Amino acid sequence: xxxxxxxxxxxxxxxxxxxxxxxxxxxxxxxxxxxxxxxxxxxxxxxxxxxxxxxxxxxxxxxxxxxxxxxxxxxxxxxx
Numbered sequence: 001x002x003x004x005x006x007x008x009x010x011x012x013x014x015x016x017x018x019x020x021x022x023x024x025x026x027x028x029x030x031x032x033x034x035x036x037x038x039x040x041x042x043x044x045x046x047x048x049x050x051x052x053x054x055x056x057x058x059x060x061x062x063x064x065x066x067x068x069x070x071x072x073x074x075x076x077x078x079x080x
Contacts, residue, residue, distance in 0.1 A: 046072075 007026070038046075050072070051057075051065045 047065065047069065050068050051061070054061065054064050054068060056062060056065050
């Protein structure tokens with residue numbers, strides 16, 4: 001597993017962002033063990049809701065939003 005991630009990191013550092021299962025079959029094996037990704041629209045709505053709840057309305061406030069999102073994602077991953 002460590003080797004697979006090292007290979008992917010190497011591809012990223014070389015500018016190769018083509019990670020489809022057809023071109024990188026190892027990823028399809030790894031994906032079988034990962035939880036499903038949230039749709040982008042749901043993530044955007046969640047981020048908007050968190051920022052609104054925290055009263056974030058400038059770039060200075062984004063650190064608060066990022067911290068809250070990290071706590072949220074940790075709790076979601078712990079429940080999987």
